[in-house]
Amino acid sequence: MKSKWWIIGLSIALLLAIISPIASKFPDGLDRFAEDHEFADKAVEPAFTLIPDYSFPGITSEATATIIAGVLGTLILFGLVFGLASLLKSNNEA
Amino acid sequence: MHIPDGFISAPVATATGVIAVAAIAVAVKKTNKKMGEKQVPMMGVLAAFIFAAQMLNFPVVGGTSGHFVGAALAAILLGPWATVLILSSVLVVQSLVFQDGGLLALGANITNMGVIAGFSSYYIYKGIDALFKNSKAGTLVGAGVGAWFSVVLASLACAAELSISGTSPWAIAITAMGGVHMLIGIGEGLITVAVLSLIMATRADLLKLQVA
Numbered sequence: 001m002k003s004k005w006w007i008i009g010l011s012i013a014l015l016l017a018i019i020s021p022i023a024s025k026f027p028d029g030l031d032r033f034a035e036d037h038e039f040a041d042k043a044v045e046p047a048f049t050l051i052p053d054y055s056f057p058g059i060t061s062e063a064t065a066t067i068i069a070g071v072l073g074t075l076i077l078f079g080l081v082f083g084l085a086s087l088l089k090s091n092n093e094a
Numbered sequence: 095m096h097i098p099d100g101f102i103s104a105p106v107a108t109a110t111g112v113i114a115v116a117a118i119a120v121a122v123k124k125t126n127k128k129m130g131e132k133q134v135p136m137m138g139v140l141a142a143f144i145f146a147a148q149m150l151n152f153p154v155v156g157g158t159s160g161h162f163v164g165a166a167l168a169a170i171l172l173g174p175w176a177t178v179l180i181l182s183s184v185l186v187v188q189s190l191v192f193q194d195g196g197l198l199a200l201g202a203n204i205t206n207m208g209v210i211a212g213f214s215s216y217y218i219y220k221g222i223d224a225l226f227k228n229s230k231a232g233t234l235v236g237a238g239v240g241a242w243f244s245v246v247l248a249s250l251a252c253a254a255e256l257s258i259s260g261t262s263p264w265a266i267a268i269t270a271m272g273g274v275h276m277l278i279g280i281g282e283g284l285i286t287v288a289v290l291s292l293i294m295a296t297r298a299d300l301l302k303l304q305v306a
Binding site: 006009014020026030032037039044046047049052069070073075076077078079081082086088089 | 095099129144156179187274
């Protein structure tokens with residue numbers, strides 16, 4: 001059976017989320033710049049946290065916490081933008 | 095390249111916030127007219143893919159990493175206005191749910207990684223593609239070069255915002271941000287070309303879904 005192309009696309013995205021614990025832990029370009037030039041401490045702590053640092057809270061295994069956060073985020077984004085685009089499409093037909 | 099709260103001043107946050115809101119409003123209007131059967135899942139898949147791929151930081155040099163932005167890929171597949179909607183959604187979720195990128199800095203992050211990265215890569219891609227008479231090679235070269243510029247230009251916009259905010263002197267900000275992102279941009283180019291090659295080889299029809 002031929003799978004729908006977008007199911008394959010979404011599966012690839014989920015696969016990336018599942019392997020996300022292998023990501024480099026080095027600070028990114030902006031964070032490195034902030035650290036090197038001593039303005040990193042200017043960063044204000046967020047007013048609230050849900051899943052900070054892409055790590056699902058309350059899970060001891062760091063890799064598992066990252067995978068859960070990644071899969072959740074990937075599904076949220078798919079649902080949200082699919083929904084938004086459907087809305088724009090139905091507007092179009094109305 | 096996600097700016098946290100505290101790095102940019104209130105005027106810079108406000109100005110970029112206005113740019114972001116205006117861009118999203120126009121993007122809704124522009125894409126509204128052209129969203130079709132295949133574009134809806136493509137929008138969702140791209141948002142999901144970009145979110146997941148952004149988690150995969152790759153090391154570049156001197157203990158620094160970079161990550162995919164995805165604006166170029168989205169712009170080439172769906173056009174720059176659809177890209178504004180996709181990247182804005184990704185950045186809003188990253189900020190609200192994952193505390194990556196400040197809430198007050200959201201406008202700046204959308205301006206840099208959505209608007210500037212999306213439009214710059216799109217027009218550079220278009221130009222090169224036309225130069226190569228829209229051949230496969232032209233599409234891939236344009237995509238790679240456009241993707242590289244998208245990251246470098248977004249990083250320079252970020253540097254400008256930091257220096258206008260008084261966080262870092264201009265000369266230092268552009269050298270540091272531009273320098274490392276010239277390397278990170280190579281990663282962006284490679285990933286963008288790889289994904290487009292895969293689509294070209296398997297479902298070339300999906301390269302023709304540009305909405306706006």
